[in-house]
Amino acid sequence: MIEVKGLKKGFNGEEILKGIDATFLKGKTNMIIGASGSGKSVFLKNMLGLFEPDAGEIIYDGERLGEMEIERKSDLRKEMGMLFQHSALFDSMTVEENVMFPLRMFTKMKKNERQERANEILERVNLPGLNKKMPSEISGGQQKRVALARAVVNYPRYLFCDEPNSGLDPKTATIIDNLIQEITHERDITTVIISHDMNSVMEIGETIVFLKDGLIAWEGTNKEIFKTDNKAVTDFVYSSELFKKVRIAQNEGL
Amino acid sequence: MRFLRHIGTYMMMLLGVFKRPTKAIVLKELILKEIDDLVIGSIGITAFISLFMGAVVALQTALNLDNPLIPKSLIGFATRQSIILEFAPTFISVIMAGKVGSYITSSIGTMRVTEQIDALEVMGINPLNYLIFPKIVALAFYPFLIAIIMFIGIFGGFLASVYGNLVSLEEFVVGLQDTFIPWHVAYAFIKTIVFGFLLATIPSYHGYYMKGGALEVGKASTTSFVWTCVSIIIANYLLTQLLLT
Ligand SMILES: Nc1ncnc2c1ncn2[C@@H]1O[C@H](COP(=O)(O)OP(=O)(O)O)[C@@H](O)[C@H]1O
Numbered sequence: 001m002i003e004v005k006g007l008k009k010g011f012n013g014e015e016i017l018k019g020i021d022a023t024f025l026k027g028k029t030n031m032i033i034g035a036s037g038s039g040k041s042v043f044l045k046n047m048l049g050l051f052e053p054d055a056g057e058i059i060y061d062g063e064r065l066g067e068m069e070i071e072r073k074s075d076l077r078k079e080m081g082m083l084f085q086h087s088a089l090f091d092s093m094t095v096e097e098n099v100m101f102p103l104r105m106f107t108k109m110k111k112n113e114r115q116e117r118a119n120e121i122l123e124r125v126n127l128p129g130l131n132k133k134m135p136s137e138i139s140g141g142q143q144k145r146v147a148l149a150r151a152v153v154n155y156p157r158y159l160f161c162d163e164p165n166s167g168l169d170p171k172t173a174t175i176i177d178n179l180i181q182e183i184t185h186e187r188d189i190t191t192v193i194i195s196h197d198m199n200s201v202m203e204i205g206e207t208i209v210f211l212k213d214g215l216i217a218w219e220g221t222n223k224e225i226f227k228t229d230n231k232a233v234t235d236f237v238y239s240s241e242l243f244k245k246v247r248i249a250q251n252e253g254l
Numbered sequence: 255m256r257f258l259r260h261i262g263t264y265m266m267m268l269l270g271v272f273k274r275p276t277k278a279i280v281l282k283e284l285i286l287k288e289i290d291d292l293v294i295g296s297i298g299i300t301a302f303i304s305l306f307m308g309a310v311v312a313l314q315t316a317l318n319l320d321n322p323l324i325p326k327s328l329i330g331f332a333t334r335q336s337i338i339l340e341f342a343p344t345f346i347s348v349i350m351a352g353k354v355g356s357y358i359t360s361s362i363g364t365m366r367v368t369e370q371i372d373a374l375e376v377m378g379i380n381p382l383n384y385l386i387f388p389k390i391v392a393l394a395f396y397p398f399l400i401a402i403i404m405f406i407g408i409f410g411g412f413l414a415s416v417y418g419n420l421v422s423l424e425e426f427v428v429g430l431q432d433t434f435i436p437w438h439v440a441y442a443f444i445k446t447i448v449f450g451f452l453l454a455t456i457p458s459y460h461g462y463y464m465k466g467g468a469l470e471v472g473k474a475s476t477t478s479f480v481w482t483c484v485s486i487i488i489a490n491y492l493l494t495q496l497l498l499t
């Protein structure tokens with residue numbers, strides 16, 4: 001479980017996060033949603049300690065991130081997996097070396113064991129046979145899947161995904177969403193997913209916080225989000241033409 | 255003020271490089287790769303340059319020697335002195351600031367803007383150690399490169415003057431062996447060690463702390479080249495003052 005209390009963060013005098021309180025549950029796919037530029041990535045980077053919060057606390061299973069020694073923080077991070085918005089694959093390594101990297105760094109696994117695990121995970125993200133390619137030789141969507149494989153290969157205790165399926169075709173996006181959810185349940189991971197894709201929200205939004213103007217404007221689950229009257233949420237949800245039509249159809253009783 | 259802040263951050267970076275080391279076996283591999291990229295990969299171009307520069311130094315000396323009282327052996331002597339004292343350590347380091355320095359800045363800078371450095375950090379790896387330490391170690395082998403360069407430079411001078419019939423082989427060799435001061439070689443290698451450290455760390459600093467996107471990576475490489483050159487030139491002056499006077 002990760003708790004966020006009173007988190008504030010600004011840049012050059014402009015406040016992006018204005019006091020965020022949220023709880024992300026273990027064994028669940030927890031989502032942060034909000035418009036582009038609303039500060040979702042900044043929120044996540046504060047949780048990871050890549051940004052220093054201006055105020056507030058991030059608490060990992062009872063332990064305050066802000067009070068940790070750097071060594072403890074390193075150890076905690078060895079239990080984290082992160083899928084970056086733009087993949088952030090190591091471009092000097094092959095696909096397979098990228099995926100095996102956390103195993104190589106933090107486990108005593110032998111080369112063939114690492115290889116086996118990497119292949120297993122690459123198969124789960126539906127990417128067999130690309131092992132020896134360099135990141136620059138595969139498409140953006142494939143890079144994203146490799147990055148997800150790298151994030152989960154060592155079965156982390158905490159998994160963070162920044163827009164895991166932006167830039168993917170709907171079918172692959174669904175595969176990725178389902179895989180994240182499966183692994184989360186299977187390994188009891190505390191998973192935090194940033195998204196603005198309503199399909200994902202419907203599919204795997206087990207808990208949802210909605211970020212607007214630097215604050216949590218709404219929280220609930222994917223069952224509740226379509227019933228709420230909160231104007232900010234409905235504006236966000238029904239900004240997509242598809243969902244607008246679905247709603248009109250519902251209203252007309254079809 | 256801004257300058258002082260840069261110095262401060264640079265010092266903090268150096269401290270960070272030696273903390274929380276990466277797994278030894280991984281580090282060893284990274285170091286070998288950097289030796290290959292930074293040192294061995296630079297032999298070709300620097301050897302080419304020094305062969306011709308040695309030749310030019312010898313030619314210039316020969317062409318300016320019209321006083322019959324000055325022995326021809328001065329050509330060998332002048333070539334040896336200028337190559338060992340300044341040309342190989344200093345001039346080649348400025349070339350290296352262009353070749354190796356911009357490579358280091360752009361590769362680390364690209365990792366910064368594409369969040370690869372963040373990815374390392376989130377995994378609990380110390381990116382400073384992982385990225386910069388192997389470069390410092392690799393460039394500790396830089397004096398070996400410079401030793402080769404010294405030989406090649408003097409060889410170039412020999413080819414130009416002896417085969418250009420400006421001086422006999424015997425006279426050139428007499429000049430080469432004339433008043434040889436071992437401390438001069440030590441001085442040259444002390445400089446080389448310092449320059450190697452500057453070549454590894456200043457470009458790393460410019461890459462690691464850069465902000466922005468692909469365009470800024472290019473700008474950072476240019477800035478990095480300028481500052482690496484300036485530091486080498488100033489360090490050269492200070493070390494010469496300190497060691498030779
Ligand atoms: N390192 C930074 N320095 C200054 N401003 C930043 C930085 N990172 C993000 N911001 C600003 O914070 C705001 C939110 O960005 P971000 O969290 O990336 O949005 P998103 O919700 O699309 O992920 C943007 O206005 C962005 O310009």
Ligand SMILES: [Mg+2]
Nearest residue numbers: 040041085162
């Ligand atoms: Mg974002």
